[in-house]
Amino acid sequence: MSVLVFIESEEGAIRKSSLEAVSCAFALAQATGTELTAVSAGDADENTLAGLGAYGASKVLKVSDSRLATLSGKPVISILQQAVQQEGSKLVVFAISSLTDAVAPGLAARLKAGLATNVVAVPEISGSTLTAKRSIYTGKAFSFTEVSGDVKVITMKKNAVEASASAGKTASVQALAVNFSDTDFVLKHISTEKATGDVLLPEAEIVVSGGRGLKGPENWGMIEDLAKTLGAATACSKPVSDLNWRPHHEHVGQTGIKVSPNLYIAIGISGAIQHVAGISSSKVIVAINSDPEAPIFKAADYGIVGNAFEIVPKLTAAFKAAK
Amino acid sequence: MKILVCITHVPDTTTRITFTDNNTRFNTSGVQFIIGPYDDYALARGIELKDATPGTTLTALNVGEAETEPTIRKALAAGADDAIRINALPTDAWFVAEQIAAVAKAENYDLILMGRESIDFNGGQVHGMVAELLDIPCVNPVQKLDLTGTTARIDREIEGGHETIELSLPFVAGCQEPIAEWKIPSMRGIMSARTKQLKVVQPTGGEKLTSVKSFEMPPAKSGVKLIPADKPEELVRLLKTEAKVI
Numbered sequence: 405m406s407v408l409v410f411i412e413s414e415e416g417a418i419r420k421s422s423l424e425a426v427s428c429a430f431a432l433a434q435a436t437g438t439e440l441t442a443v444s445a446g447d448a449d450e451n452t453l454a455g456l457g458a459y460g461a462s463k464v465l466k467v468s469d470s471r472l473a474t475l476s477g478k479p480v481i482s483i484l485q486q487a488v489q490q491e492g493s494k495l496v497v498f499a500i501s502s503l504t505d506a507v508a509p510g511l512a513a514r515l516k517a518g519l520a521t522n523v524v525a526v527p528e529i530s531g532s533t534l535t536a537k538r539s540i541y542t543g544k545a546f547s548f549t550e551v552s553g554d555v556k557v558i559t560m561k562k563n564a565v566e567a568s569a570s571a572g573k574t575a576s577v578q579a580l581a582v583n584f585s586d587t588d589f590v591l592k593h594i595s596t597e598k599a600t601g602d603v604l605l606p607e608a609e610i611v612v613s614g615g616r617g618l619k620g621p622e623n624w625g626m627i628e629d630l631a632k633t634l635g636a637a638t639a640c641s642k643p644v645s646d647l648n649w650r651p652h653h654e655h656v657g658q659t660g661i662k663v664s665p666n667l668y669i670a671i672g673i674s675g676a677i678q679h680v681a682g683i684s685s686s687k688v689i690v691a692i693n694s695d696p697e698a699p700i701f702k703a704a705d706y707g708i709v710g711n712a713f714e715i716v717p718k719l720t721a722a723f724k725a726a727k
Numbered sequence: 728m729k730i731l732v733c734i735t736h737v738p739d740t741t742t743r744i745t746f747t748d749n750n751t752r753f754n755t756s757g758v759q760f761i762i763g764p765y766d767d768y769a770l771a772r773g774i775e776l777k778d779a780t781p782g783t784t785l786t787a788l789n790v791g792e793a794e795t796e797p798t799i800r801k802a803l804a805a806g807a808d809d810a811i812r813i814n815a816l817p818t819d820a821w822f823v824a825e826q827i828a829a830v831a832k833a834e835n836y837d838l839i840l841m842g843r844e845s846i847d848f849n850g851g852q853v854h855g856m857v858a859e860l861l862d863i864p865c866v867n868p869v870q871k872l873d874l875t876g877t878t879a880r881i882d883r884e885i886e887g888g889h890e891t892i893e894l895s896l897p898f899v900a901g902c903q904e905p906i907a908e909w910k911i912p913s914m915r916g917i918m919s920a921r922t923k924q925l926k927v928v929q930p931t932g933g934e935k936l937t938s939v940k941s942f943e944m945p946p947a948k949s950g951v952k953l954i955p956a957d958k959p960e961e962l963v964r965l966l967k968t969e970a971k972v973i
Contacts, residue, residue: 414886474890477855477865502885505843506867506901509855513824518936522849535940540848544744546943547848553936590864591894594880598888606886610973634973652870652905653884658740658846659764659904667972678740684945688970690962691951701951706965710956719959723973726963 406441407433408493410484411456412501413448420607421499423459423567425560429497430460430571431526436495441465443487443580445472445480450577457575459567465580471589474596477506479588484511486582488555495534498559508559518553524564524685542658543684561685562606563664605654608637610667613656615641617672617693617712621649626713627671630720639663641673657682672712675700692716728783729834732773733827733841733853734802735763735817736795740846746942753942762798765842769900771907772872773840774806780874784808786834790817790826796925803920804912810925819935824856829931831861836897843868843901854901864894867901
C-alpha cells in the first residue's frame with residue numbers, strides 16, 4: 405500500500421506545482437503510515453526523479469513510451485490505473501494542470517474513486533474518510549468536503565502546500581511497463597504553441613498584471629520590464645484579452661486563469677468582482693490605479709493611487725535598486 | 728449529428744456569496760441564477776455547429792430540481808432544439824456524471840459539450856467522468872472546435888500557450904472562451920422556447936462519493952496600506968521587510 409503522486413515536468417525539470425503535490429502526498433503518507441510513490445511519464449531523467457526522495461518519495465515509477473512525447477488524458481489514466489493496481493494505492497494526489505484536469509476525473513471514474521479537486525490544504529484523514537478543504541465559488545469561499553470510496557483522488561491548487569526538500573528519503577527509480585489500450589492514443593497531436601523563455605503564469609511566484617487602464621497593447625513594455633525585473637509572469641484582465649491586446653492564456657479572472665502567487669501586482673485594473681475572484685488566493689496583492697475608489701483597493705494589501713505610466717517605471721527602478 | 732450540451736444552473740458571477748444555517752447552506756436569497764458561463768460558451772459553439780451542419784439536433788441537459796427550468800428555457804431560447812432535466816440536486820460529480828452517461832448511452836450523441844467547470848463548486852470533474860463512463864476521449868479546456876465530417880480539430884489551452892489536436896467523434900469537450908460568443912436569445916427564440924420540449928426524467932442509481940460538510944468564508948482583508956505615488960521605493964521596502972514576498 406502506498407500513496408501515489410503524479411508529477412509533470414517542463415524541459416526536464418519537475419514543475420514546482422508537482423513538487424508541492426509531492427510534499428502534500430508525503431504528509432498524507434506519513435499520516436497514514438505508508439510510503440509515497442511518484443509516477444512520471446514526462447521528460448525528467450532518472451537523476452532528476454531520484455531527487456524526489458528529498459521531497460518524500462520512496463519510489464518513482466517512470467513510464468517511457470515513444471507515444472508519450474506529448475501527453476494526453478487517456479494514456480495517463482491507463483498509466484495511473486496500473487500504478488494504483490501495482491502499488492495497492494488508496495490515495496492519488498495530483499497538482500492541478502491542463503493535463504490533470506482531464507486525468508483526475510477520468511481516473512476517479514475508472515476506479516470509482518471519490519474525487520476532490522481544487523484542494524487548498526493537506527486533507528484530514530480519519531478512518532476511511534478524507535476531508536478536503538476546497539476552494540469554491542471561484543475563490544469566494546471554501547468547502548469542507550468529505551470524500552468516500554475505496555480509492556480517493558485529490559488535485560491540489562498551486563501554492564497551497566509548500567514544497568519542502570527536507571524529507572531525507574532516497575527514492576529508487578523503477579520502470580513501469582504499462583499495457584495501453586488501442587483507444588488510448590486516438591488524439592492526434594498537431595502542434596504546440598507556447599511562449600518560450602517566459603515564466604509560466606499558473607506556476608509563477610510573482611505576477612504583474614495589466615488592465616484597460618493601460619490604454620493599449622503598445623503600452624505593455626513597462627509591464628514586461630517590471631515582470632522581467634521581478635522574474636514574474638505577465639497577466640491581464642478580461643477586457644484586455646477580449647480586446648486582443650494580450651493573448652487569452654494571460655487572462656486572469658472568473659472565466660480565465662485562477663492564480664495563487666506570493667505577489668500579484670494589478671496595474672490599471674479596476675478590480676471587478678470577476679477579476680478579484682481569480683486572484684483572491686494570492687498571498688499579497690498590490691494595486692496601482694488612478695481611481696482611489698477602484699474596487700481593486702478593497703482586495704489589495706498595498707496600493708498606490710496615481711498615474712501608472714509615471715509610477716510603474718519608477719517602481720521598476722526601485723526594485724532594481726533594491727536587488 | 729446529435730449534440731448534447733450539459734448546462735449548470737449557478738449564481739450570477741457578480742453574486743456576493745454568503746451561507747446560512749451555521750455555514751452549512753448556501754444562501755440563495757436575492758441570488759440571480761444563470762447558465763454557467765463556461766457552459767454558455769459550450770452552448771454557443773454547439774448552436775453554431777448545429778447551424779452549420781444540416782440535420783443536426785442539439786439537446787440541452789441539466790441535472791437539477793424544478794427551480795432550474797427557467798435557466799433551461801434560456802438554453803432553448805438561445806437555440807437548443809429540446810431539453811432534458813434530470814430531477815435531482817447535483818451535489819456530487821460522480822452522481823451527476825452517472826446521470827449524464829445514462830442518458831448519453833441511450834441517445835448516442837456524437838458530441839457532448841459542457842463548460843470546463845461549474846462556477847459554484849469549481850469541480851471541473853463531470854466532463855472527464857462522463858467520457859470515462861462512455862469510454863470516449865475527453866478534451867479540456869477547449870478554446871476552438873472545428874468539425875470536418877467526423878473529424879474535429881481542437882485548440883486546447885495549456886500552461887503558457889495552446890496546443891492543436893485532432894480526434895474523431897464521439898468525444899466530450901470541456902469548453903471555455905473564446906470558443907464562441909455567447910448567444911443572446913432573440914424575441915422569436917424566447918417565444919419558441921416556451922413550446923419546445925423539456926423532458927423531465929428521474930435519476931438512476933444514486934450513489935454519491937463526496938459530500939460537503941460545511942462552508943467557510945476567506946478571512947477578511949485587513950485593509951489596504953496606501954503608499955504615496957512619489958515613493959515607490961517605500962512599496963519595495965514593505966514588500967521586502969513586512970510582507971516578505973520578494
